[in-house]
Amino acid sequence: MANNLLKGKRGIIFGALDENSIAWKVALKAKEEGATFVLTNAPIALRAKKIFELAEMTNSEVIPADITQVDELENLLTESMAVLGGKIDFILHSVGMSPNVRKGLHYTELDYNHMVKTLDVSAISLHKLLQVAYHMDAISEWGSVIAMSYIGSQRTYSSYSDMSQAKAMLESIVRSFGYHYGRKKKVRINSISQSPTVTTAGTGVKGFKSFYAYANSMSPLGNATSDSCADYCVVMFSDLTKMVTMQNLFHDGGYSTMGISDEVMDNCFVCDDEECKAKKIEKIVRKK
Numbered sequence: 001m002a003n004n005l006l007k008g009k010r011g012i013i014f015g016a017l018d019e020n021s022i023a024w025k026v027a028l029k030a031k032e033e034g035a036t037f038v039l040t041n042a043p044i045a046l047r048a049k050k051i052f053e054l055a056e057m058t059n060s061e062v063i064p065a066d067i068t069q070v071d072e073l074e075n076l077l078t079e080s081m082a083v084l085g086g087k088i089d090f091i092l093h094s095v096g097m098s099p100n101v102r103k104g105l106h107y108t109e110l111d112y113n114h115m116v117k118t119l120d121v122s123a124i125s126l127h128k129l130l131q132v133a134y135h136m137d138a139i140s141e142w143g144s145v146i147a148m149s150y151i152g153s154q155r156t157y158s159s160y161s162d163m164s165q166a167k168a169m170l171e172s173i174v175r176s177f178g179y180h181y182g183r184k185k186k187v188r189i190n191s192i193s194q195s196p197t198v199t200t201a202g203t204g205v206k207g208f209k210s211f212y213a214y215a216n217s218m219s220p221l222g223n224a225t226s227d228s229c230a231d232y233c234v235v236m237f238s239d240l241t242k243m244v245t246m247q248n249l250f251h252d253g254g255y256s257t258m259g260i261s262d263e264v265m266d267n268c269f270v271c272d273d274e275e276c277k278a279k280k281i282e283k284i285v286r287k288k
């Protein structure tokens, strides 16, 4: 049910690659809530053409921009304000990529050129975007910027690789720029730390299925879906959350606060207590 939470608001949504993308769901939900916006992605990602289907569904324009290129960001903001007819009220930064993860390099064997690229695309890009917007005065007062993060920023996930450093930097930029933009223009900047989600970026991480299943059995509410993430983003873009800024907001069904759950204990075969193992196997067989 739509509540017109974003009626009259203008936005820019980065990162819709296909219908599984978190940004895709956010775009559909923002449209439902009355927003108008521009969709953007790297020129190379537009070749997949999927984004144009979303543009048609949401009646929005697609303006390409590589988020690491300052001149392309300047063009994106100028064009978006022209198309939408004024300053921008909300921005979703839903972008991440690690060549080290893509190439399956072990954390102790990272390629540093790849690592610089990971940090540039997944974290420094947020600074570039905010700095360009700040100098152009492109975001309205009380505007809201959300960047997508993951708990691997704060805890060690053995195969999350250099994305851990990228997310730590991203969350730090949220706090630092949040201060300056808040002081100057009352612009709010937050990150949302989302559950493992089945998307192109998510499933590219080694062992994703285990990440997903483990988080699901740890979280009292289960993993948060991309649809519910879109709901949260919409609320964060709305005027109902005006005083929230510089936060890393967990959207994870309770996972980040857990230590261990009954479900994880029931499925744990790491301990070498034979009696305990036998009981667990029996339980699983009975369930089937």
Ligand SMILES: NC(=O)c1ccc[n+]([C@@H]2O[C@H](COP(=O)([O-])OP(=O)(O)OC[C@H]3O[C@@H](n4cnc5c(N)ncnc54)[C@H](O)[C@@H]3O)[C@@H](O)[C@H]2O)c1
Residues within 6 Å of the ligand: 014, 015, 016, 017, 018, 020, 021, 022, 023, 041, 042, 045, 065, 066, 067, 068, 093, 094, 095, 096, 097, 121, 148, 149, 150, 193, 194, 195, 196, 197, 198, 199, 200, 201, 202, 203
């Ligand atoms: N999927 C998960 O499990 C999960 C969990 C927590 C956080 N996140 C974060 O959510 C965000 C969105 O990822 P997703 O899961 O929807 O996957 P996705 O693969 O659908 O989206 C990633 C997007 O980044 C874009 N991108 C990459 N390089 C770019 C560049 N140079 N310029 C502009 N865009 C570029 C891609 O084209 C793609 O659209 C990422 O920041 C990701 O780290 C994902």
